[in-house]
Amino acid sequence: MAGSQVALSPAQAIAVLRTLDSCAVSDALDTLGLPGAVTGISAMWPTDTVMAGRVRTVTAAPKSSGGPSDHIATALVAGAERDDIVVIDNHGRTDVSCWGGLLAEASIQRGIAGVIVDGACRDVQESQALGLNLYARAAVPVSARGRIVQQAMDERIQVAGVSVASFDYVIADVNGVVFVAAQHAERVLELAQRIVAREAAMAQAVRSGRDVREVMHDSQFPTVTAE
Template identity: 30%
Template sequence: MSTNDLARGHSSATLSEASGLPVALSPRIRPLWPGARLCGPAFTVQGAGGDNLALHHAVLEAPPGSVLVADVGGARFGHWGEILTVAARQREIAGLLIDGGVRDAAEIQALGFPVFSRNNAIFGTRKDFRGVLGRPVTVGGVVVHAGDLVVGDLDGVVALPASDTRPILDRADARVAHERELMERLREGRSTLELHDGFEAAGR
C-alpha cells in the first residue's frame, strides 16, 4: 500500500489537528466529485492562469503515485479535463490538486480520478507557458513543497511537510485511539459534558 499506508486511513481533519501546523488549505479548494480522496506525495507545478501547458509537461514528468499540485493563481479556466485525466491515469498519477479551474467533471468522475480544485470552468486555455516543475508552490494559501504528503477528502485538504509526516501520523493514530475510547463511554451513557476534558484533549 505504502505512501505511509495511505496516510493510515486518517481524515484530513484529524491530520490537520494532529499536525499542530498551518497545513490545512483554504476550504474553497473542494473535491470535483463526491467521494474523491487524494493521498500521495506532491509533485509541484507552477503554471499560469488560463494556460495549461505546464500540466501537460507535469503529467510526463511526475512519478507514479504522486499527486500533481498546481498553482495557476485561482484562474477560472478549464486547465484540466478528460484528456489530461486519461493521460494521467495511464502514467499512474494519484490525483490532482489545483488552485484554479477544471472542467469535464462528469467524465473525470466516471474515470474515478481524484481532483480537488478551486472552481469549475469551461473556458478554454492556451499553451504558451511551459511552467516550472518541482519548486514550492502556494495552493489554497499553503506553501507546498515537492514530496509533501497531500491528503484530501470531503472535509478538505492538508499538505503535511515531508520531514514531519511520520510523527504527525503517529500523533493521529494516538488521537483516533483516544477518540474511540471516548465514543465507547458515550455509548455507555456518559454525556459529552462529562467527557469534556477528554474531547478537548482530542481536539473535538
C-alpha cells in the first residue's frame, strides 16, 4: 500500500484489516492523533480470531409507547451485506439485552461478520455455536422485548465515547475493539502494516540478544512516518 495512488476498496480494506491486530491499528491511530480504540467491550468467549468489517449502526432507546413494534436490529440485519458488522449503541446499559439468538441466526444467513454491543447481549452460547463473533459489555438473560426498541439505523453513534458511523471500519480480537473512520482508513492501515513489520524486526533483535532497553526505547517509536 505504501505510495499507492488508488484508494482501497472496502473489500481491500477489510482484507488488510484481517492481516493485522487491534493493537497495531490502535498504535497507528495514536501516532496519527486519531480516536478509535474503545474500552469495556470484549469478546463474549475466548477467541483467537480477528473480526474485521464495515460498520452498520443501530441506536437503542427505552420503549415509550404501547403496542407491538419491530424488534431492535431486525431491519438492519434483514438488509445487511456480507462482511457488515452490526454495532448497537445501547448507551452502555447492562441490565437488558439488545442482541440474542434469533438475530444471530439471521445474521449468519446474511453473511454478517459479527456484532458489537455497547451494552449487554444474551444467548451467547447460540452465537458461539453459529460462529458469529460477538463483543459486548456483559451478558444478561433479560430480553429487550417490551423494554427497548430501535430508535435509529445507519446514523452516527457513540461507542464508549468514540464517534462511529455506518461504513466506517472496525477490527476486534482478544485485545479489544478499534474503529477506523472510513476517510482515514488507507493511511491508518498503511501505518499499521509498517508498525507490524517494525515490531517483528524488534522482536527478532531481542531474540538475537540485543538489550531490550535499547530495543524498546522511545526513540525507536517515531511519531511521524517517512515514505
